[in-house]
Each structure stands twice: as structure tokens, then as C-alpha cells.
Amino acid sequence: MxxxxxxxxxxxxxxxxxxxxxxxxxxxxxxLVSNSALRVCADPANFPMSSEDETGFENKLAEFIGSKLELPVEYTWYPMATGFIRNTLKAKKCDLVIGYAQGHELVLNTNHYFTSVYTLIVPKEGDLAAAQSLSDPVLKGKRIGIIAGTPPSAHLARNGLIARAKAYNLVVDRRHESPAVDMLDDLAAGDIDAAILWGPLGAPLVKTDYPDLKVVPLIREELPPRLFFRITMGVRQGEKVWQRKLNSLIRRNQDDINALLSDAGVPLASDLGTEMLEISN
CATH class of the missing domain: 1.20.5 (Single alpha-helices involved in coiled-coils or other helix-helix interfaces)
Known part of the structure; x- marks a missing residue:
């Protein structure tokens, strides 16, 4: 031969x-992916996103996905803090994280299913109600609540607002401490003049519990760091078949997903974070 x-x-x-x-x-x-249930990894005390009583918008989204897959939803609960992915998704106790920032290396991201932004939250009445950005002169000298270490902190520093800011903890066990609620309670009580929170966290809380407050999406900040983020679902690294199945589901049901999020009060932005989307429910 x-x-x-x-x-x-x-x-x-x-x-x-x-x-x-x-x-x-x-x-x-x-x-590795269960065929008998949609196994979701979630924080039991991260309302309005997820909660053990399943009233968060991520819980409702999980139910929606489960219905499309014709699977019941089962949860593995773990605080969204250090070790969350290691002790849930990587430990193969569950197969899906409903909300995860795009590009995070600990998970394999699906296509993003929404984009949102940080928000400025102020009283509806008063001199701050017209503020549209963190460079607005009406914020000078005001005491502003901020989650320590989050991107808006750099904008506060640039605009000379950090010295009087009140910092709230970033990484906590929400079963015992709730910085977002504490911040909004302080704002409602007049202990701070304004609050800055991630939109999907702060805006739904304002919608349900703080009728005298106004939410201003920070889409006019032109200097870095960016204040908008695309949110995906997270699956285990290497599970491309499962990822593609979820990508297809997201694509086919995007309008329903948008309506669910909008109904919860989540501010939805364009992919580049330059304008807010108007969703008809």
C-alpha cells in the first residue's frame, strides 16, 4: 500500500x-442537566429579584421558563455572596442562574434577556426631582446613599459628591441585612437626600413600597465607568446544548419576558444603555 x-x-x-x-x-x-425539573439556583432573600416565597421577578421568570419547557421548577437556595456559584451551579445541585451579568467567567452566559441601568432615586417633590444626571448642580452638597464599591461611586467622586455620601454594604447575606431597603428607608425618612441603586433592585422596591419617591435611570452619564449592564442567564461551563436551548427560548419569548420585567418595575434600557424602552403590558 x-x-x-x-x-x-x-x-x-x-x-x-x-x-x-x-x-x-x-x-x-x-x-448533568435534569430532564425532570428546571433546577434553579437562587438567593432566598434577594427580593425583588428572588425570594423563598417565590414572589420575586426572577422567580416569576423561572416559572415562565419552566412552563415553556414543560418542567416544574425546583430551587437550590443559597445567599448571593461569596461561594454562590461554587456551592450551587458548580456543585451540580442546580442547572440555571436566572440573572447574571454578561461576560462573567464563573458561568457560561446565555444571550442577554434584558439591559438595565443604575438609577438615581429622589423625592417626587423638592429641588432634586428635576435631576437627570449625577453632574446636575442641584446635587451639590447633598447627602447621597451609595452601595460601596459599585460603579456609580466613581461618578460621585468625579462630581465632588463622595465626601458627604453615605455608604451601604455591598456583599451581605440578605437574610440578615438589606442595604437597598435600608437606603430607601433612610431616604423616605429624610436621613439622606437621594439614593443610587441598581435599577432592577431599586425601581421595583420603589414601585411597591415607596410611592413618594421617583426613579431616574442614569442613561446620560457619558464618562466611564458605564452604568448599564446586560443581564443573562448562567449555566455551567461547557454546557453548550443547554445554553443554545435557553438562547432559543429567550429569542422566541422576548416580548413576554419584557412584559414580565416591566410589570415588576424593572427599568429596561436599549442594548447600549442610551435610552429607556417603553413596554406596553
Missing amino acids: PVWAHKTRRYLAALLLSFSLAGSVGAQTSD
Whole structure:
């Protein structure tokens, strides 16, 4: 047999082996995802996003996804703090995190299903009600609540507002401490003049519990760091089949997802965070 024929046979054998290995890896990763339930990893005390009584908008979204997949929803509860992914998704106790920032290396992200922004929250009545950005002169000298270490902190510093700011903890166990609620309570009581919160966290709380407050999406900040983020669902690294299935579900049901989020009070922005979307429910 000619030399070239031997080389061709070895090449084809190697190619078939690689396909076989790829197929077995795909089967292994797919087998990790439950076929009997939509197993969701979630924080039990992160309302308005998720809560153990399943009233958060991420809970409602999980129910929506489960209905489309014709699967019941089962939860693994763990505080959204250090070790969350390690002790839930990576430990194979569940298969899906409903809300995760795009590009985070701990998970394999689906396509984003919404974009939102940080918000300035002020009393509806008073001199701050007209503020549209953190550079607005009416904010000078005001005491503003901020979650420590979040991107808006840099904007406060740039605009000379950080010295009088009141910082609230970033990483907490929400079963025992709720910085967003504490901040809004302080604002309602007049202990601070304004609050800055991630829109999907602050705006739904204002909608349900703080009727005298106004939410201003911070879409006019032109200097870095950016204040808008695209939110995805997170699955285990390597589970591309599961990721593609969710991507298809998101794409086919985007209007319903938008309506669900809008009904909860989540401020929805364009992909580049430059304008707010008007959603008709």
C-alpha cells in the first residue's frame, strides 16, 4: 500500500476518534442537566429579584421558563455572596442562574434577556426631582446613599459628591441585612437626600413600597465607568446544548419576558444603555 494511503487512513482514524470524543463529552455535559425539573439556583432573600416565597421577578421568570419547557421548577437556595456559584451551579445541585451579568467567567452566559441601568432615586417633590444626571448642580452638597464599591461611586467622586455620601454594604447575606431597603428607608425618612441603586433592585422596591419617591435611570452619564449592564442567564461551563436551548427560548419569548420585567418595575434600557424602552403590558 502506498505511503500516502497509510497517512490518509491514519488521518481518517484520528478524525473519527476526535468526533467520537467530542460526542461523548457533549453527552456527559448534557446529562448533568435534569430532564425532570428546571433546577434553579437562587438567593432566598434577594427580593425583588428572588425570594423563598417565590414572589420575586426572577422567580416569576423561572416559572415562565419552566412552563415553556414543560418542567416544574425546583430551587437550590443559597445567599448571593461569596461561594454562590461554587456551592450551587458548580456543585451540580442546580442547572440555571436566572440573572447574571454578561461576560462573567464563573458561568457560561446565555444571550442577554434584558439591559438595565443604575438609577438615581429622589423625592417626587423638592429641588432634586428635576435631576437627570449625577453632574446636575442641584446635587451639590447633598447627602447621597451609595452601595460601596459599585460603579456609580466613581461618578460621585468625579462630581465632588463622595465626601458627604453615605455608604451601604455591598456583599451581605440578605437574610440578615438589606442595604437597598435600608437606603430607601433612610431616604423616605429624610436621613439622606437621594439614593443610587441598581435599577432592577431599586425601581421595583420603589414601585411597591415607596410611592413618594421617583426613579431616574442614569442613561446620560457619558464618562466611564458605564452604568448599564446586560443581564443573562448562567449555566455551567461547557454546557453548550443547554445554553443554545435557553438562547432559543429567550429569542422566541422576548416580548413576554419584557412584559414580565416591566410589570415588576424593572427599568429596561436599549442594548447600549442610551435610552429607556417603553413596554406596553
